[in-house]
Amino acid sequence: MIGLDTNVLARYYIQDEGDEEAEKQRLAARRLIESGQPLMVCKTVLLELEWVMRGYYGFSTAEIASVLNHLLALPHVSVEDRDAVRQALACHAAGLDLADALHHASYRDCDSMASFDDRKFARRINRIGLAPAVMVPS
Helix, strand or coil: CEEEEHHHHHHHHCCCCHHHHHHHHHHHHHHHCCCCCCEEHHHHHHHHHHHHHHCCCCHHHHHHHHHHHHHHHCCCEEECHHHHHHHHHHHHHCCHHHHHHHHHHHHHCCEECCCCCCCHHHHHHHHCCCCCCECCCC
């Protein structure tokens, strides 16, 4: 099994027009990802990929979701904590920041989660009714 770094996934999914080196890397990433051999993607790489797509390339939430769902659908690609990633993508589509959604989904076996981010995170999670509840320490 081969673990993939963010830059390999970015080259596979993002086209940099007019950059010869990027095009060479894109072809190499394509050969590797489409080879069918067992590949692995960890959660931190997914977070970084989302950040690159949103922050550097200006991809929309829907475009990012499309890329991540495509990656999850590849049968030869193992994704760390796939269930948490799927839950986080659903929460991201509902308006949560992907990183916050993935943190929350990763704590699904906990009784609660503590965060000082009350307005953009705790209240939204609790309003949606997801478990675990998010509490603000006092």
